[in-house]
Amino acid sequence: MAHAQTLTEAGETRFHLTEDHHPENGTLLGFWIYLMSDCLIFAVLFACYAVLGRNYAAGPSGADLFDLPIVAVNTALLLFSSITYGFAMLSAQAKKVPATLIWLAITGLFGLGFLSLELYEFHHLIHEGAGPQRSAFLSSFFVLVGTHGLHVTFGIIWLVTLMTQVAKRGLGVEMKRRLMCLSMFWHFLDVIWIGVFSFVYLLGVLK
Amino acid sequence: MSAASHDAHHAHDAHDHGHDHDGGAHGSLKDYVIGFVLAVILTAIPFWLVMGHVLPTNQMTAIAVMGLAIIQVLVHMIYFLHMNSRSEGGWTMLALVFTLVVVVITLSGSLWVMHNLDTHMMAPMPHDMREVP
Numbered sequence: 001m002a003h004a005q006t007l008t009e010a011g012e013t014r015f016h017l018t019e020d021h022h023p024e025n026g027t028l029l030g031f032w033i034y035l036m037s038d039c040l041i042f043a044v045l046f047a048c049y050a051v052l053g054r055n056y057a058a059g060p061s062g063a064d065l066f067d068l069p070i071v072a073v074n075t076a077l078l079l080f081s082s083i084t085y086g087f088a089m090l091s092a093q094a095k096k097v098p099a100t101l102i103w104l105a106i107t108g109l110f111g112l113g114f115l116s117l118e119l120y121e122f123h124h125l126i127h128e129g130a131g132p133q134r135s136a137f138l139s140s141f142f143v144l145v146g147t148h149g150l151h152v153t154f155g156i157i158w159l160v161t162l163m164t165q166v167a168k169r170g171l172g173v174e175m176k177r178r179l180m181c182l183s184m185f186w187h188f189l190d191v192i193w194i195g196v197f198s199f200v201y202l203l204g205v206l207k
Numbered sequence: 208m209s210a211a212s213h214d215a216h217h218a219h220d221a222h223d224h225g226h227d228h229d230g231g232a233h234g235s236l237k238d239y240v241i242g243f244v245l246a247v248i249l250t251a252i253p254f255w256l257v258m259g260h261v262l263p264t265n266q267m268t269a270i271a272v273m274g275l276a277i278i279q280v281l282v283h284m285i286y287f288l289h290m291n292s293r294s295e296g297g298w299t300m301l302a303l304v305f306t307l308v309v310v311v312i313t314l315s316g317s318l319w320v321m322h323n324l325d326t327h328m329m330a331p332m333p334h335d336m337r338e339v340p
């Protein structure tokens with residue numbers, strides 16, 4: 001509470017602000033700045049891939065390894081999860097708890113589908129002998145795509161946590177703020193994925 | 208005294224109230240649907256270009272794919288992340304611009320430096336090769 005109460009010597013009550021007014025949405029601005037720093041992590045990993053991505057060490061290249069239909073399905077899953085999260089936010093604004101939970105659950109399922117396809121792809125690559133230790137290209141590929149996958153994993157854990165909280169406490173002010181933060185995180189991951197599928201997969205298949 | 212505490216309580220209410228209508232950074236159903244449709248189109252085109260070998264040269268395809276990716280990032284920023292120059296009094300936009308500057312320096316700098324190193328690196332001589340463990 002920013003208001004302090006003092007009694008002056010004349011005995012009258014005065015109020016003054018002991019600190020600056022707490023900025024509205026401070027959490028969201030802070031979270032945005034976190035996302036920007038996360039963006040820098042991905043920028044460095046993209047730079048790493050851009051430098052190393054053509055050093056195959058006489059091993060397989062992207063054109064040999066990448067399966068574009070799987071990537072297309074993955075992209076579609078992530079895009080669908082983005083719009084279903086949008087619907088969850090709209091339901092949350094309308095204070096509809098069951099609808100919010102259903103949309104969040106659908107978002108989580110799309111996220112899980114994305115993750116399992118990605119894990120299947122990684123497993124397939126490693127099984128073919130194209131693991132991260134095969135060449136500089138594959139090392140940088142696994143680090144970049146794996147970091148994105150880790151983000152999605154933590155996003156799903158966060159999503160389940162919020163679903164439990166919404167189910168228990170309803171949609172108060174602070175719950176909407178938390179949903180808003182995850183919304184930014186989730187859409188941000190989709191933005192990063194645009195870079196991954198365009199720069200890594202599509203350009204990797206072109207020789 | 209009770210009047211004073213009532214005033215303080217009232218001020219607290221107003222404070223909370225301000226939080227409930229935070230920023231106006233919420234999208235409408237229309238925003239999400241427009242964004243989604245644009246994103247689907249901007250995703251389908253690059254996949255079609257690459258998988259169907261539509262353009263005559265690979266370089267043209269690469270430029271088209273990256274161009275469409277940049278447009279799609281903008282679509283996501285505007286329709287899904289609800290970016291505009293007014294939210295948070297312009298601070299989100301400022302942070303974004305700063306990040307973009309650092310990202311451009313990181314990417315172009317890395318590529319430039321590493322490309323230079325690559326072209327200046329001499330092929331190993333047979334004599335040197337014997338020294339390599």
